[in-house]
Amino acid sequence: MGVSHISNRSGQWPQGWTRRGVLGALGAVSGGALTGCSSASADASQEAATTAAATVKAAATKQPAVSVTPADGTRKAAFTSPVEVTVTDGTLTSVTVTGNDGSTLEGSLNDAKTRWTSARNPYSGTKYTVSAQVAGAAAHSATFTTKSPGETFVGYYTPEADSTSGVGMPVSLTFTHAVADRAAVERAVTVTAEPAVEVVGHWFSDTRLDFRPETYWAPGTKITLGLRLKDVEGRDGVYGVQSKDVVLHIGREQITTVDLATKRMTVKRDGATLATYPVSGGSAEHTTWSGIMVISERFRQTRMESSTVGLGDEYDIADVPHAQRLTTSGTFIHGNYWASTSVFGSQNTSHGCVGLHDAKGAGDPAVAGYKFYESSMLGDVVIVKNSGEKTVDPANGLNGWNLSWADWKAGSAL
Numbered sequence: 001m002g003v004s005h006i007s008n009r010s011g012q013w014p015q016g017w018t019r020r021g022v023l024g025a026l027g028a029v030s031g032g033a034l035t036g037c038s039s040a041s042a043d044a045s046q047e048a049a050t051t052a053a054a055t056v057k058a059a060a061t062k063q064p065a066v067s068v069t070p071a072d073g074t075r076k077a078a079f080t081s082p083v084e085v086t087v088t089d090g091t092l093t094s095v096t097v098t099g100n101d102g103s104t105l106e107g108s109l110n111d112a113k114t115r116w117t118s119a120r121n122p123y124s125g126t127k128y129t130v131s132a133q134v135a136g137a138a139a140h141s142a143t144f145t146t147k148s149p150g151e152t153f154v155g156y157y158t159p160e161a162d163s164t165s166g167v168g169m170p171v172s173l174t175f176t177h178a179v180a181d182r183a184a185v186e187r188a189v190t191v192t193a194e195p196a197v198e199v200v201g202h203w204f205s206d207t208r209l210d211f212r213p214e215t216y217w218a219p220g221t222k223i224t225l226g227l228r229l230k231d232v233e234g235r236d237g238v239y240g241v242q243s244k245d246v247v248l249h250i251g252r253e254q255i256t257t258v259d260l261a262t263k264r265m266t267v268k269r270d271g272a273t274l275a276t277y278p279v280s281g282g283s284a285e286h287t288t289w290s291g292i293m294v295i296s297e298r299f300r301q302t303r304m305e306s307s308t309v310g311l312g313d314e315y316d317i318a319d320v321p322h323a324q325r326l327t328t329s330g331t332f333i334h335g336n337y338w339a340s341t342s343v344f345g346s347q348n349t350s351h352g353c354v355g356l357h358d359a360k361g362a363g364d365p366a367v368a369g370y371k372f373y374e375s376s377m378l379g380d381v382v383i384v385k386n387s388g389e390k391t392v393d394p395a396n397g398l399n400g401w402n403l404s405w406a407d408w409k410a411g412s413a414l
Contacts, residue, residue, distance in 0.1 A: 064090025064134045072130075072142035079146040079231055083107070083118040083130070090134045092116055100127040124149050124231050124239065149231070149239040153177035155189070155209075157225060157246060158296075158398070159378060164249040167216040168294040169379025170398050171199075171225055171248065178206040180235035182413035185209070188240065190226040193217065202403070202411035204395040214405045216381065219270065221250040254380045256372075258333075258354055260288060261386035263345050265354070267375065274375065277368040278345025280336070282352040286311075287389035289331055289352070292401040295380045297325035298373070301362050304332075311351060321362035322373035326354075326382055327397040333382060335362065335369025344368070354384065 069084040070077035083105055085095050095116040097105035103126070107118040122128055125148040132140045155173040159165045171191050179185050182203055191199045191211040195218060201211050217223070224247055229240025254274070258265045260281040267274045282288035302323045306314040309330035321335035335358025336344075343349055344357045358369030365371070381401070394402045403411075 062089045064088065064137050066090075066132050066134060066140040068130050068132070068140075068142040068144070070144040070146075072144065074144040076147035077122070077144045079122050079124040079126075079149075080233075082121055083128070085116040085130065085132045087114050087132070087134055090114075090137060092132060093135050094133045096131045097122075098129050099123060121231065122146050123243075149237075149241075151177070151238040152241045153179075153229075153234050153238055154240070154242055155227065155229060157227075159248055161246045161248070164251045164377070165379030166295065166377050166381065167219060167250055167253045167255075167379065168292075168381035168398075168401060169217070169248075169250070170294070170400055171211040171223065172398060173209045175207045175209070175234065177234060177238050179209075180206070181233060182206070182209075184232055185229065185234050185240070186413045188228045188232045190224075190228075192224050192226070194222040194224075197221075200409050200412055201414070202400060202408050203413060204400075204411070208395070210398070210400050212400055212408065216253070216401075217250040219250060219253045223248040223250065250379070251377060254376065256376075256380065256382045258288075258382060258384045259386055260348055260354075260384065260388070263348065265356070265372075267372065269375075275371065277356055277372060280339065280343050280345075280350055280355045281348040281384070281387060282350050282389070283348055284388065286351040288348075288350070288354060288384055288387040289327060289392035289396075290384050290387045290389050291391035292399060293326040293331070293382045293384065293392060294398040294401070295324045295326065295333075295376060295378055295382065296328075296398045298376070298378060299323045300373070304334075306351065309351075314351065319360065319362075321358045321360070322356075322369040324373065324376060325397070327392060327399070329396050331392075331397075333372075335359075335367070335373070354382075 065088045067086045083097055085092065091113040092109055095107060097118060103123060105118040105120065105122060107116050109116050124146050127143065127145040130142040134140065153176045155175050158172040159169055173189065186201050186209060193199060197213045199211050199213050201209050203209050224245055226245050227242040230243040232240040234240060253270050254267065256265060256267045258279060263279055265277045265279045301319050301321055303318045304320045305316045306312060321337065323332045323334035325332055331352055333354040336355035337358050337360040339349065339355065341357055356368040356372055358367050362370065391402055392399050394400045400408060
């Protein structure tokens with residue numbers, strides 16, 4: 001350090017040095033060392049301050065980064081998850097997602113406004129454009145296309161759109177593939193009524209779902225069937241394709257009661273008796289189903305052949321007049337021109353159908369078969385009693401009214 005080592009066993013100072021001089025020299029060395037330490041500390045502080053300022057400046061100049069899921073440019077994106085838009089180093093002010101089919105995906109921001117999530121999944125087979133606006137920055141755009149499903153199913157509905165039916169007409173859906181996830185499918189189908197009434201679904205099988213209120217529809221009811229089956233997975237890998245609303249109408253109330261003990265039929269329209277007719281029902285060997293039945297098909301003339309209902313070659317009539325179907329299994333209420341007029345009102349002679357006197361060719365407006373047909377519509381109720389047969393299976397035709405309300409609701413998957 002510029003000072004010679006001092007060692008003097010004799011206690012004598014080296015020549016030219018005094019005690020005061022040595023101490024002064026040591027003091028000078030000490031002062032110099034302290035001055036050097038103070039200078040290094042100041043430099044370090046200055047460097048830290050400079051680094052911090054640079055960090056703050058860099059943070060202040062960071063640009064927001066937007067990310068979209070599915071990623072921009074994806075060509076076969078999944079349609080089973082919501083769309084998500086996120087931003088770092090910024091906040092989202094708005095997000096729009098529009099499909100090439102004209103549909104839009106609504107969604108919501110989180111509290112921090114850094115993530116937007118669509119309220120539902122995107123549709124399959126659709127190209128979407130995403131536009132995300134970030135506060136203080138340019139809009140961010142992205143596109144993606146969802147893949148198409150492998151297998152699909154649809155629900156065929158009864159009655160037809162914009163049709164008018166009787167008060168007994170249920171809304172019935174038949175699916176083209178068996179449904180495994182009944183709850184998901186039933187949740188995607190809504191049936192609402194004006195005037196309002198509770199409407200509940202009932203599964204008769206894995207391909208049939210019917211809807212009805214507790215009692216018959218009120219005359220004049222407007223029914224809206226909402227189908228939101230598109231991309232609903234009915235079973236593994238099988239998705240629905242329908243997204244539509246169907247409007248249906250209920251007309252006047254007509255309830256017909258067939259008493260096969262008296263062999264007479266009474267037709268009531270809006271509570272008042274419209275007509276009474278003599279009839280002939282099923283014989284003792286071929287009794288007619290009893291219970292509440294709904295007219296599901298109507299034919300001014302049709303062919304009836306016994307082999308189609310498991311009765312061999314007992315009959316084949318090419319021109320049965322005024323036939324109205326009551327069951328899938330083959331029960332009709334129809335005109336009959338081949339039996340003697342005296343049969344009606346006195347004997348039950350048919351193979352299970354309810355017959356009214358009629359004329360060959362279905363053109364005589366004076367006969368009972370013609371009159372009843374003209375007064376009827378799809379969805380009208382026909383109640384058969386005292387037939388000697390048990391109550392018809394509710395799934396045999398549109399005949400769910402034979403189930404109690406409790407039993408009907410028990411058939412819902414929801």
